[in-house]
Amino acid sequence: MHPWVSLFSGGKDSSWALYRALEADHPVERLVTVHPAGDSYMYHVPATDLAALAAESVGIPLVSVRPDDFGAEDVDDAGAQGDAELEPLEAALADLARDLGGIGGVTAGAVESSFQTDRIRAMCERLDAALFAPLWQEEPRDLADAMLDAGFEIRIVQVAAAGLDESWLGRTLDAAALADLETLNDRYGVHILGEGGEFETLVTDAPHMDRRIELAYETEWDGTRGRLRIEDAWLD
The missing domain is CATH 3.40.50.620 (HUPs)
Structure with missing residues (x-):
């Protein structure tokens, strides 16, 4: 094989x-x-x-x-x-x-x-x-729930969409965040998984990872979009 x-x-x-x-x-x-x-x-x-x-x-x-x-x-x-x-x-x-x-x-x-x-x-x-391609054409909320149920820790590292302000930078994608994203989907069309580039993520912990990724960062925000500026990152 x-x-x-x-x-x-x-x-x-x-x-x-x-x-x-x-x-x-x-x-x-x-x-x-x-x-x-x-x-x-x-x-x-x-x-x-x-x-x-x-x-x-x-x-x-x-x-x-x-x-x-x-x-x-x-x-x-x-x-x-x-x-x-x-x-x-x-x-x-x-x-x-x-x-x-x-x-x-x-x-x-x-x-x-x-x-x-x-x-x-x-x-x-x-x-x-x-x-x-196990995500292909699966229902977005089902995929998001499956990731969280499996123990994925997901951090938002960039945002670029109406309704996603600076408070989303560094936020953990948990059940509360998914509920907020569903509201933003209804209001602005924000994809719950960021498939349209509305936001980008980093997985900092998951079952197939031996050690968790820790981050030290500042946020960069221009009024409509922003990202994390990673100053240091290490394995815990």
Whole structure:
């Protein structure tokens, strides 16, 4: 059986896909994190540098992919940018396939984005690898509840949507936060899992992690959007 690779940002969706893959006894032997230089159509951007700390806690080696540029100005449209963004990831996975003697499967945390999933599925076909996407087209509240029931501790590290003010930065995504997000969904259309980029997350603790991630940070807020500026992070 060929080893598996998990696409991993440290956020809740990719962490849940990894957790479910491990639960299903898929032999995940590498995590792969892409670090976009700027805004990205394909990848989770904020706090990806913390993925190495999360990987250390999980106990699976991490491969970092740092392409030179993800600038939208380099291509004609979003589709072309998405294709361009996929190239360094696919090259990294092809290198891994050679090193590992093949890749049996790839995990991905896509929920509703056909833009991402179609490209990742096509990439897996070219690599002759299965795609494991356990969040795909599942009901968002059910997914959120499953993560909390499993013991995931999820922190919000970036917000960019109407109704999400500075008080959300660093907030734990718990039952009370989910209830507030459902209210914001009704009022502003905020996706309960942030699928539209309304917010981004970091998993600081989970059953498949040996040690919890602790953070020291300041908040940056411009009046409409903001993020955590991580000053220090360590494993407890």
